Amino acid sequence: EPHWTPDAIDKIKAIPNYYLLDYYETQAWINFQKTAATRASEVMKIEADLLIKYGDENLKTKPDELMLRGGAYYSDSAAELMADIASDAHRVHVVNTRNNGAIPEFPNEVVMELPSLITKDGAKALSGSAMRPDIKVLVDGVKNFELLTIEAAQSGDEATAIRALVSNPLGPKADVVKDVWARLKEVHRGLLGRFDE
Known part of the structure; x- marks a missing residue:
């Protein structure tokens, strides 16, 4: 499976998200997908295995397959975000929210994935610098x-x-x-x- 190498990171001079490999290593992904099972087929198999495990009345622990399903930590992040909204915590989360001037090159009304201050009133995108x-x-x-x-x-x-x-x-x-x-x-x-x- 394609992955970021130190050389590739050095070339782009940034710390990229995993999914940006689609754009920077497109041919490697195409080659990988020609021989690998699709993610959908992998998830369908994981879900089938999970359903069997959930049918066991003696199951007392979280099945390991949940970590393979995708979004393994999403529920933790979502719960933290909801708690911080409810408690007016003024903590920073990365969320999808209106730009509102945070990235100066983009209109205020577009939704961007940005570090944002979370309060009882929702998310306020933190100002960033201009993009390269x-x-x-x-x-x-x-x-x-x-x-x-x-x-x-x-x-x-x-x-x-x-x-x-x-x-x-x-x-x-x-x-x-x-x-x-x-x-x-x-x-x-x-x-x-x-x-x-």
């Missing part, structure tokens, strides 16, 4: 894809959906995007809101 141009170009691409996707979902406009797909830094190229969109609609029929009308 090489990092901003990736964030811009992903954010523009998100915003176009929202616009397409709200309007039901297929041309906007296609623009969203082709604007994604990992998305299909213009010569195949219509075929990809047609396949997405076929596979997800009944789940696409206005596109199902």
